[in-house]
Amino acid sequence: MGAWDIIKIVMQIFGGMGTFLVGMKILSENMTRLAHGKLKKMLNKTAKSRFAGVGIGTVVTIMGQSSAFTTVMVVGLVNAGIMTLFQATAIIMGANIGTTLNAWVIAIGGSEITVFFLSLAAVGVFITMFSKNEKMKSVGNVIAAFGLIFVGLKFMSGALTFEEGSAAFEAVSGLLAKIRNPVLLLLIGIAVTALVQSSTAVNAIILTMASLPVPIIIGGGGNAALYIIIGSNIGTCVTALISSLGANPNAKRAAVIHFLFNLFGAVIFMIVLVCWGNFADTVLAGIFPSDMAVFGKTGLGLALQIATFHTLFNVINTLLFLPFIKYFVWLAEHIVPARKQEKKGDIIFEDLDERLLRSPSVALGFIYQQSGKMFSYAMDTLDLAFHAFLKKDMDTAPKVTEKNRELAEANRLAVSYLVKISTASLVTEDENTVSKMHYVLNDIMRIGELADNVTKYTHHYVEDELVFSDEFLEMISGMYGKIQTLYSRALGVFLSKDAAGLGEVDRLEDEIDAARRALVDRHIKRLNEGKCQPQNSGVFINLVGNLERAADHITYIAHSID
Secondary structure, three states: OHHHHHHHHHHHHHHHHHHHHHHHHHHHHHHHOHHHHHHHHHHOOOOOOOHHHHHHHHHHHHHHOOOHHHHHHHHHHHOOOOOOOOHHHHHHHHHHOHHHHHHHHHHOOOOOOOOHHHHHHHHHHHHHHHOOOHHHHHHHHHHHHHHHHHHHHHHHHHOOOOOOOOOOHHHHHHHHHHOOOOOHHHHHHHHHHHOOOOHHHHHHHHHHHHHOOOOOHHHHOOOOOHHHHHHHHHHOOOHHHOOOOOOOOOHHHHHHHHHHHHHHHHHHHHHHHHOOOHHHHHHHHHOOOOOOOOOOOOOOHHHHHHHHHHHHHHHHHHHOOOOOHHHHHHHHHHHHHOOOOOOOOOOOOOOOHHHHHHHHHHHHHHHHHHHOOOHHHHOOOOOOHHHHHHHHHHHHHHHHHHHHHHHHHHHHHHHHHHHHHHOOOOOOOHHHHHHHHHHHHHHHHHHHHHHHHHHHHHHHHOOOOOOOOOHHHHHHHHHHHHHHHHHHHHHHHHHHHHHHHHHHHHHHHHHHHHHHHHHHHHHHHHHOOOOOOHHHHHHHHHHHHHHHHHHHHHHHHHHHHO
């Protein structure tokens, strides 16, 4: 075999791998789009049952077609405080089970049915090109992605298909047959998976070699290929570990738990396989004989044996470790200690986690919840300013200014996050939500600005030595009480997206409008009767008007769910 022959084989393998990974990426993105609502609900589900967590992790991974996708999302949700470590651990275990489906698809893909799968690339493209329906376009992309995956596998298979006894076959099989050390094979699995950040890609190479007309046997057969599969399960943890860098301690712990789960499982299985040297030949071959026929193709038994082991590895580990989730959490907490408590000012929300952008619908759900915190923060600012007015307290003004500075920074981050979500391929429902969220954030900022206006009226109240009657202060306090009730109802409607509550929101807003009119009418009457100082009018009218405008913005936020 000449140098050019080796280069062609390597280039074809890399080309096939690239096509395979592109297909996996398109498949993951479009499966996520098709299941965007369900995916968001499942990942946000706070199930206390560990079995439910495993089920959620399994299903979400099948939807996203990647355990790395699920674990990175879980790290993001833990970082955001949406999910506990206990819940995350169960979901991570389920993710490891869900990813084993890919191995079965790849193993069966070595059969004659591959010809059918290859044609899916063209079928999917035609559906995407000629369909005007958004959902059907996603379906077409999923079909095309399946085709690309098998095109990639076919490329790799073609690169590694040699005639038995040929120089090329002897060179490649002879080289791989020399690698027999279990630890070295394990490290190869870890290193290659960490490099490509996809255990599925590594499995694809192993399964492709196993399903060739003349299989290329790693390490001379036996358990050798299984050691690489074990290593790939450890290597896939690298993606989550990298994603946790810069995150809070709990997010790092979630990534560490994923690593510990696979590490402990690897240790157990390595010991079993080293002690049981003919495990593959006695157990796995007993389930799938090497010469069994699958969809018209014989000799796929070896690939199915490897796929079976991959499933057994993750299912058995989950069954073994599921009762000990709290100990995994305990160990992770000791490996990643809590940060020293730092004195912080008011924090509206944690950093908007970009890990969640892997699933735009989940990221959008997260920013939606965080906007509710911004809403509350803005109302706290208004509350602080209003009560300072009643107390004629000018010292509160710097506090209001600082809270508005925090609010402005949160708004900047939230808008930037929404822009990043917008760059993803969104379904129409999510596009509409993104658009509405920009208006919601603007309404929240207006409430903070109105609070700043109130502090200016307090300044005039004190500096100009204005006098307001007890009747006025009582009436305006009553109006503000209605605003507080309106806010409480509007926040509930916004967070729950319960349109049934909009009727009460509108009723309260009408009452506040009526209260403003009554206050202004009473003030004009008192002016005409000479019972009120004319210099009070500027502060009076503006204060009442600003509070009524705050009620308007609160109502707009509630109606954003329409």
